[in-house]
Amino acid sequence: MNQIEKLQRELHLKQLQVNRLLSITQAINNNLSAKDLFEMYKNFLNYEMGIKKMALHIQEPDETWCVATSIGIPKKLLSIDITLLLKEYTSLNSLSMQDHPLLSKFDVVIPVSHKEQPIAYVFLGGFEAQDDMYDKVQFITALTNIIAVAIENKRLFKRQLYEERYRREMEVASAMQRDLVPKTLPNKGSYQLDSIYKPHLSVGGDYFDFMEFGEGKILFCVGDISGKGLAAALLMANFQAIFHTLADKRSEMGEFVRNLNQALFRITRGDRFITFFVAEYNILSGKLSYVNAGHNPPILVQNGLPYLLKKGTTLLGCFEELPFLEIGEMYIQEEALVFVYTDGLTDIQDATGNYLDIEHLEQFSIENAKLAAVDFNKNLVVLTEQFMGDNQDYPDDFTVLTCKLFTSSN
Numbered sequence: 001m002n003q004i005e006k007l008q009r010e011l012h013l014k015q016l017q018v019n020r021l022l023s024i025t026q027a028i029n030n031n032l033s034a035k036d037l038f039e040m041y042k043n044f045l046n047y048e049m050g051i052k053k054m055a056l057h058i059q060e061p062d063e064t065w066c067v068a069t070s071i072g073i074p075k076k077l078l079s080i081d082i083t084l085l086l087k088e089y090t091s092l093n094s095l096s097m098q099d100h101p102l103l104s105k106f107d108v109v110i111p112v113s114h115k116e117q118p119i120a121y122v123f124l125g126g127f128e129a130q131d132d133m134y135d136k137v138q139f140i141t142a143l144t145n146i147i148a149v150a151i152e153n154k155r156l157f158k159r160q161l162y163e164e165r166y167r168r169e170m171e172v173a174s175a176m177q178r179d180l181v182p183k184t185l186p187n188k189g190s191y192q193l194d195s196i197y198k199p200h201l202s203v204g205g206d207y208f209d210f211m212e213f214g215e216g217k218i219l220f221c222v223g224d225i226s227g228k229g230l231a232a233a234l235l236m237a238n239f240q241a242i243f244h245t246l247a248d249k250r251s252e253m254g255e256f257v258r259n260l261n262q263a264l265f266r267i268t269r270g271d272r273f274i275t276f277f278v279a280e281y282n283i284l285s286g287k288l289s290y291v292n293a294g295h296n297p298p299i300l301v302q303n304g305l306p307y308l309l310k311k312g313t314t315l316l317g318c319f320e321e322l323p324f325l326e327i328g329e330m331y332i333q334e335e336a337l338v339f340v341y342t343d344g345l346t347d348i349q350d351a352t353g354n355y356l357d358i359e360h361l362e363q364f365s366i367e368n369a370k371l372a373a374v375d376f377n378k379n380l381v382v383l384t385e386q387f388m389g390d391n392q393d394y395p396d397d398f399t400v401l402t403c404k405l406f407t408s409s410n
Helices: 004-029 034-048 133-180 229-248 251-266 358-368 373-388
Strands: 053-059 065-071 107-116 117-125 193-197 206-212 217-225 274-282 287-293 299-302 304-308 329-332 336-342 398-406
Touching: 004 107, 004 287, 034 133, 034 304, 053 133, 053 251, 053 287, 065 133, 065 336, 107 133, 117 133, 133 217, 193 206, 193 373, 206 229, 206 398, 217 229, 217 336, 229 251, 251 274, 274 336, 274 398, 304 336, 336 373, 358 373
Parallel strands: none
Antiparallel strands: 053 065, 053 117, 107 117, 193 398, 206 217, 217 274, 274 287, 287 329, 299 304, 299 336, 336 398
């Protein structure tokens, strides 16, 4: 080949490369799918640049690495995980001395970075002796950068859309939860209710409620729904509707809880569950009836003594029929405090890793039992903040329903 023919060939190749860059850039501007971009990339390297062996590794959204496209390499070899080896390549490297079953098939590896983070690795092999390897590698590096950055931008855009959609979902779920829990709680001569409601990251699975009845009875409850986000908020909305519908029927406590469980199981089929505590107080008789369905035992303080309200059943929603059920009963003689909370309270830790456990809460309840419900909760917030110390956040949903109960004679 004379000098003129060589120059013509090189010029043709350069023109071909420019045209390919333009076509790929146009495809990117037209928002061609990642799959089609990889196909264009593969075909150009194979048919127009004569590359006989190639494997392009890209990073998935979950930060694992996979082969996006390849030439001349058996699938069995491509299935070998080389994730740990990739981080060794920070610049163009020769692979001529490699004895790895996959890497030995290639001559060079070209890492591609975006904002100083690796986003792709292209492995090339099968070069002929007469190939202008340097020129080809230089162009393939430029082309791979364009393709990889375009794919990375698509990935980042999808993540941005997902995060925006997730943010809106959280806003909807948070608003839904705020609408579901009571805005005001009663403060009457026979009972006082006050709450602390702190959903984790604005959306959690905690729920509390109450209902008053004309015959001198009040029903109150606290629950912790498995899961977070919109799914938990939707289940909470369903559960609230079920709770109010069944409570209006005024069935006895055991039947009421069984019906709650069956209705919940029909919705979740056992995939989700609720820890739940519900109690009914009869003002005239002073009788407190309750069921604890797998919930943290509430603390009742009466005459200076603490009692854990443990009787009940298993979690609601796990089984179509509850395997056992025991109704707890206590009588309020003068006044009593019922302190119901979710497990986010006992998940709180101090600086040395100690938990705000039941022993702490029992002692606190005894010392503050004579206070009004609202003052009890104010002191409880102070306790949690002092216990956690500075620069700590609540680790999980944190809900408290504090009830002061009095007899009709008070």
